Amino acid sequence: MKKLTVSELFEQGLCLLPKQRWVEVAGIKLNILEWGDPDKPGLLFIHGGAAHASWWRFIAPHFLPDYHCIAVDLSGHGDSARRSTYSSDLWREEVLGLARDRSVFHSTPVIIGHSMGGLLAIRAAAVLATNLPGLIIIDSAVRPVSLNAGKRRRGHELLGKRRVYESRQQAQTRFRLIPPQPSKNEILLEYIAAESVIQCGDGWTWKYDPSAFRDLQATSVFDELKEITAPTFIIRGQASRILDKETADNMQSEIRAAEDVVEIADAFHHVMLEQPAARIEAIRSVLKRWGMNQIQD
16 A cells, blocks of 8 residues: 555545534533444544544544444534533533434444543443443553642643634634644645634634633543453553653553554654644554454444
8 A cells, every 4th residue: 555645644534524414412412423334343532631533533534434434523622612611521421422322333443542532431430341342542641649639731721712813814823733843744734723712702813612621620530541451552652751661561561451652753743734644553553453344243
């Protein structure tokens, strides 16, 4: 198979248009993007904090035609509805609700989560136990409770401030990754920025709800790692400022069915933006190893 350039991978992904629909989960309407045959094994993609389903638009289609792929906007993100209050418990219930909804997936999907989405995927996996065929964690750091107690994340403080810009162009030029990192694939960054803004009464602002992060405290899901029974695959960016090698190795040792931690070279926290092809290939490889094309429940 010819190795695709980033531009080719991006263009091919966007050419395979998803079906967009609304699903009521955990008392709220969520926007989902759907690709492929519902009778195929399912993959559920969960974005990070303040992100949205379109972060997967140029990733998910590359798993067709073997899988049924769905990317979701969590509440307060993207085009999904907003809540009056938010918590990681509610976001976990959204992930669980989608995984269990047989009008969405014909069987329980593999859950793939990046950053905050990976933490929610871990919490969902602990509940689903043996019903979950697989879990893929992408650059999500889990540390013992003692290392998280009482901490506020700098990123949450930044995300909790509402910002309004005079024009769409101005908003897009102000788009920044958290944490900051180099960006060599401008075509991907520009696309994500364009999909992240929305018009409001006094200008243009980000799609996510800032109130979702104002009172969000750092918590640990370290104890829940031991409750995961599904085969688990951990991916980290080699230069990530979020998931260091020691933390990834500790996570692996806590999860009974964890496989080797895979490091993506020349990648930071937002692996899909620096090395999308390497990440796709890593996920494909583990799905094949798990025999996902044969799983039914």
